[in-house]
Amino acid sequence: LLVQQQAQQVTQLIPQSPTPQNGGQWYFYNPTTVNYGKSEFKKKWGDRKLEDNWRRSSKEIVLEENAALDEQHADTLKASSDSIAKKTAAKVTDKKSKEYFLQNLPLTDDAIKKSNEKIVDAYYNLGSIYKEQLNNNPKSAESFEELMQRFPDNKYKLPACYQLYRLYMAMDNNTKADVYKNIFLTKYPETEYAKIIANPDYNKQKQADVSEAEKLYTEAYRLYSDSDYTGTILKCQIADTALGKNPLMSKFDLLEAMAIGRTQGVAAFETALTRIIIKYPKDDVKNKAQEYIDLIKKSKTGTSLSEAKKDSLFNNAAQYLYNKDAEYFWVLVYDGPVDANKIKIELSNINSEYYSLENLNIESILFESNKQMITVKSFTGHDKAMTYYNLITKDKKSIFSSLDPAKLKIFVISAENFPVFYKAKNIAGYMSFFQGNFLK
Numbered sequence: 001l002l003v004q005q006q007a008q009q010v011t012q013l014i015p016q017s018p019t020p021q022n023g024g025q026w027y028f029y030n031p032t033t034v035n036y037g038k039s040e041f042k043k044k045w046g047d048r049k050l051e052d053n054w055r056r057s058s059k060e061i062v063l064e065e066n067a068a069l070d071e072q073h074a075d076t077l078k079a080s081s082d083s084i085a086k087k088t089a090a091k092v093t094d095k096k097s098k099e100y101f102l103q104n105l106p107l108t109d110d111a112i113k114k115s116n117e118k119i120v121d122a123y124y125n126l127g128s129i130y131k132e133q134l135n136n137n138p139k140s141a142e143s144f145e146e147l148m149q150r151f152p153d154n155k156y157k158l159p160a161c162y163q164l165y166r167l168y169m170a171m172d173n174n175t176k177a178d179v180y181k182n183i184f185l186t187k188y189p190e191t192e193y194a195k196i197i198a199n200p201d202y203n204k205q206k207q208a209d210v211s212e213a214e215k216l217y218t219e220a221y222r223l224y225s226d227s228d229y230t231g232t233i234l235k236c237q238i239a240d241t242a243l244g245k246n247p248l249m250s251k252f253d254l255l256e257a258m259a260i261g262r263t264q265g266v267a268a269f270e271t272a273l274t275r276i277i278i279k280y281p282k283d284d285v286k287n288k289a290q291e292y293i294d295l296i297k298k299s300k301t302g303t304s305l306s307e308a309k310k311d312s313l314f315n316n317a318a319q320y321l322y323n324k325d326a327e328y329f330w331v332l333v334y335d336g337p338v339d340a341n342k343i344k345i346e347l348s349n350i351n352s353e354y355y356s357l358e359n360l361n362i363e364s365i366l367f368e369s370n371k372q373m374i375t376v377k378s379f380t381g382h383d384k385a386m387t388y389y390n391l392i393t394k395d396k397k398s399i400f401s402s403l404d405p406a407k408l409k410i411f412v413i414s415a416e417n418f419p420v421f422y423k424a425k426n427i428a429g430y431m432s433f434f435q436g437n438f439l440k
Contacts (some may be wrong), residue, residue: 328385
């Protein structure tokens with residue numbers, strides 16, 4: 001009963017509107033209720049024009065409020081923009097976020113070029129890993145094929161094609177192997193790859209030629225060291241006739257020029273040097289020849305040079321040549337008694353950890369009666385040899401902690417320079433050459 005009384009009181013407080021004639025009809029379809037609504041509106045608001053903000057009696061207030069809202073909106077946009085800029089400038093380090101992978105997308109030509117170079121390296125390395133480490137020839141071939149399809153003129157074009165030739169031969173797929181074989185034989189017949197494909201014994205023959213050239217050069221240099229300059233010239237000419245084009249020919253020509261300079265005078269010497277510069281424009285022997293021509297020009301202008309300086313230049317120029325792509329040895333020479341086996345074990349441990357696939361060979365020999373030599377063979381090219389040199393040098397204190405640093409010499413030397421070095425046994429002379437060409 002109490003609840004019913006309270007409900008009646010609440011109902012009486014609500015303003016009553018006329019009851020629609022049609023109980024279920026919508027409000028605006030009922031003229032009576034519409035007229036009643038208009039009457040009530042005019043009582044409260046009066047006559048108002050149909051427009052925005054009709055409740056406001058002063059439109060200036062509205063404009064000010066709108067302007068304030070616009071300014072506030074602009075400030076909000078600026079703050080949002082600044083926030084975005086800060087987020088863009090800040091490097092995202094969370095690898096689980098999408099922004100981490102989006103922030104370094106290559107969007108410029110230069111960035112795309114660098115990205116493509118990384119992809120090329122990745123494909124070539126992947127193919128090599130599948131072939132050399134995992135023994136998975138199909139996957140290796142697939143990687144090299146993908147590399148050649150996506151980047152036909154990449155920097156690994158020739159080695160990649162040769163790898164594919166070897167892989168398809170190993171998989172007995174002669175049809176595909178012939179595709180890459182013909183590429184070399186028709187488009188690149190002068191390359192080492194073409195020569196190896198055309199003659200399976202090419203590498204053996206080449207190594208035999210190199211060995212013969214090294215033997216002849218050692219003999220020629222011995223004659224030069226013994227001041228037998230006529231014999232030196234004859235030996236160099238024999239090498240030219242017997243060996244023809246060989247990797248040591250530039251050294252033979254320079255040695256012959258040295259001998260000519262000793263026997264036939266400055267004019268003949270300068271002529272021989274000029275021939276070398278013309279004949280070997282891209283060989284390092286050109287720099288040695290130019291060094292001598294500069295010496296001759298200085299002597300013509302009255303610049304004094306001691307005989308000792310001239311002899312030093314003659315002998316050093318004749319001894320060693322720098323060839324970046326040659327085969328290299330890592331060498332340790334110690335002046336005094338040393339436990340060679342202990343050092344070889346230390347080196348073997350390093351080789352097993354970092355160079356397990358390189359098949360490096362460690363040897364120790366008596367360099368002189370009081371000196372011990374240890375060699376690690378061999379590395380293809382200057383860069384690989386110096387990488388090994390730097391690795392050993394970094395661990396030098398732990399490996400050679402028991403040795404006197406003043407008696408220890410470590411360097412790399414090319415296979416073509418090694419016989420000359422071993423014959424002369426002039427460590428200081430080679431260290432000067434090594435520091436000038438490898439550590440500069």
